[in-house]
Amino acid sequence: MYRREYKVSISNYPYCNKKVDVKKLEEELEQDSNEQKEAVVYIHIPFCAEICDFCIYCHEQVVNNDKIEKYTNALIREIQEYSRKSYVRSLSIKAIYFGGGTPSMLSVNQFDRILSVCKECLNLVSDVEISVEVNVLNATEKKIEQFKYSRVKRISVGIQTFSEKTRETLGLPLKQKDLLNFINMMGQYEFPVMAIDVMYGEPCQEKEEIIQDIEIASDLNISHISLYQLCVIRGTKLFSRMQQFDWVQPDESMLYAMFNVADDTLQKLGFYNTVIPEYSKYGKESVFWKDNFNPQLDRLSFGASAYGYLNGRTYQNVCNVDTYINYLQKFKVPLDSISEKVTVLQKLERDIILQSRTQVIDTKYLEDEYNELYEQMYKETLQEIIDQQLAYREKNLIKFTKPGMYMQEDIAVKFMKSILEGKSRLYKKMVIGNQKI
Structure with missing residues (x-):
């Protein structure tokens, strides 16, 4: 039986951090x-x-x-x-x-x-x-x-x-x-x-x-x-x-x-x-x-609570509609929070997470783009997914099986070591649920 731990769509990574100056x-x-x-x-x-x-x-x-x-x-x-x-x-x-x-x-x-x-x-x-x-x-x-x-x-x-x-x-x-x-x-x-x-x-x-x-x-x-x-x-x-x-x-x-x-x-x-x-x-x-879900493209988002990705940072606007309107009446950009500038490791993680939404992960691209970092951090993780019959290998591509499609959010979480490695199950669920650090 396939049991999903995480049921929140993961589409914006790395996560915003309230401590970073917008x-x-x-x-x-x-x-x-x-x-x-x-x-x-x-x-x-x-x-x-x-x-x-x-x-x-x-x-x-x-x-x-x-x-x-x-x-x-x-x-x-x-x-x-x-x-x-x-x-x-x-x-x-x-x-x-x-x-x-x-x-x-x-x-x-x-x-x-x-x-x-x-x-x-x-x-x-x-x-x-x-x-x-x-x-x-x-x-x-x-x-x-x-x-x-x-x-x-x-x-x-x-x-x-x-x-x-x-x-x-x-x-x-x-x-x-x-x-x-x-x-x-x-x-x-x-x-x-x-x-x-x-x-x-x-x-x-x-x-x-x-x-x-x-x-x-x-x-x-x-x-x-x-x-x-x-x-x-x-x-x-x-x-x-x-x-x-x-x-x-x-x-x-x-x-x-x-x-x-x-x-x-x-x-x-x-x-x-x-x-x-x-x-x-x-x-x-x-x-x-x-x-x-193309990791090479930016997402420019407008409106209350909207989140996007620009120039290597994720961002989210304020959620409250009145606060949002008030910000713009004062000619202020209505940002609530942004992420740190994406690191090379987080860029690798973002690539894999967003590719997973397409059911196909291009390992040749990952090897060419990230060299030893991919080998050290995530090559074994991808093999584990194959061993669990959530995916299979076809030449340079890893393609999801139907169970892999169903478990996509849980698979994506495996590629967040830069923020979740060593953290408790409760911490992981809070971060994934709120999509903020």
């Missing part, structure tokens, strides 16, 4: 960069009409537009502030991803202003991919029409499940027919890619429901599916309700069986895994998700 990053970004680098942009919209009972992300429920308008102005100012940095001006932006929260909480005018300032201030490639997450509750047809007019290429709907029984368990509004009607309406606008989230591991959920969710999505011409395992965190409404009604999640063997049947069903219907946990039809791959 001004160091600002000063470094002012310096001229002779190197032309590529990057992706993430824009966080933290507002929601209703808070999902299981949500663990930075969010805020709003009932009026005034707060969203102030946040929009702050976002625009943050983008403008970063665009004045020499290093940021040297970046070629391949993709822009509006995530949340709920980006479709923005009005047509607010979305247009944010996108316009990106086009004016950042160095976008000619075929830049623009992706937007939407919610059926507030993505009106007028907004969908505006997204199409703005050349949005990917539109993603947080469905989670079409099963009305499971939706009720999770506290999700709307019936299956409402979801189907919305996706059919959205399909009339012929976006190059329509995507949805599918979640497994809900209390009382059965494997057959996952198969049905994926089959319904395929019938609706969905070309990208994000497959997530439900993570129930203390303090969420769902956690409280599970205690109240004595609900339990499926055990670890059933969770793996659910992942297994979902992966099989997706492959049978013509999807393949691009990066964990993203599945795409051939020719419909996401530039953002692919390059977000």
